[in-house]
Amino acid sequence: MSAASCFRNQNPGTVTVVLGAYDLRRRERRSRQTFSISSMSENGYDPQQNLNDLVLLQLDREANITSSVAILALPLQNATVEAGTRCQVAGWGTRRSGGRLSRFPRFVNVTVTPEDQCRPNNVCTGVLARRGGICNVSAPRGGRRGLER
Numbered sequence: 001m002s003a004a005s006c007f008r009n010q011n012p013g014t015v016t017v018v019l020g021a022y023d024l025r026r027r028e029r030r031s032r033q034t035f036s037i038s039s040m041s042e043n044g045y046d047p048q049q050n051l052n053d054l055v056l057l058q059l060d061r062e063a064n065i066t067s068s069v070a071i072l073a074l075p076l077q078n079a080t081v082e083a084g085t086r087c088q089v090a091g092w093g094t095r096r097s098g099g100r101l102s103r104f105p106r107f108v109n110v111t112v113t114p115e116d117q118c119r120p121n122n123v124c125t126g127v128l129a130r131r132g133g134i135c136n137v138s139a140p141r142g143g144r145r146g147l148e149r
Helices: none
Strands: 017-019 033-035 037-042 055-059 086-091 106-112 122-126 134-138
Touching: none
Parallel strands: none
Antiparallel strands: 017 033, 037 055, 086 106, 106 122, 122 134
């Protein structure tokens, strides 16, 4: 699972998916697994409104579960994520559009915001303690559905 916006100007056939890595500049041969994408499933990503920014990636082969690669438990399909639910977002993304990828993964704890502070059919989160802006994460098939915990 990734953000659809990461693939906006990319040919999925040229993307390498990396699992088990920590430092993107080191080889980490024992823990790193690399894959190609065999298919992508998105849910109507709208880059103008930044809606449905979610894509499911099917890897070209099965990943090996190791101490560095695990299965992430997600809420059941159509499960509601209540306001106040704490979530963690992680990745090697950029700090700004067009910027360099982070060398190490970054983590941020966020809290699901009340529905009246969110666009319809989105799960919205904010870094409430820092008074950060609200990051909109669209829900599949409408409604405030669970995406990640």
